[in-house]
Amino acid sequence: MAIDAVSHSIQLAVAPVFMLTAVGAMLSALAGRLARIIDRGRVLQDRMDALPEESLADQAHVFAELARLRKRGRIVNAAMMLLTLSAVFIGATVMTLFLVETAGAPTRTLVPYTFMGGIVCFVFALLCFLVETLLAGKALNFGRRPLKIRVSTTTEQKS
DSSP states (O other): OOOOHHHHHHHHHHHHHHHHHHHHHHHHHHHHHHHHHHHHHHHHHHHHHOTTTTTTHHHHEEEEEEEHHHHHHHHHHHHHHHHHHHHHHHHHHHHHHHHHHHOSSEEEEEEEEHHHHHHHHHHHHHHHHHHHHHHHHTOOOOOOOOOOOOOOOOHHHHH
16 A cells, blocks of 8 residues: 555545534534523423412413423434434545545445435534524513413402
8 A cells, every 4th residue: 555545545535524523513512402402391390390280371381391392302313313324424435535545445436425425414404403493592582571361350350
């Protein structure tokens, strides 16, 4: 094996390695988002357990927020699965490029498929990330208080 072949294979593998760096950064960001979703879910679950059974409106509000968190968590998990698949495809691309250049392996035709598989998974993961962030932003009310419905009793109606 010539040193030129090894040098050339390393040069070819640089672009996919940068892609692996992007995948790793996205996985880290999504892991942080998932941790925050889990922490918020635990807080809400504790709040739900502490609510008296008579406060149906409060329970419904907490339950609705838990449902939104569950949905966001599923989306983040899907994005993380896609990113992991992307990393596997990109890793296969790097290994294939290296084997083709150094050992003359007849697997050159795999390179476009593995690289495109990695890119496609990465793009779908980004779309999942976009959907999750839109859902997270939709849940924010930035200081607006939810309207409380005033329940009138018969004693209030008489006065």
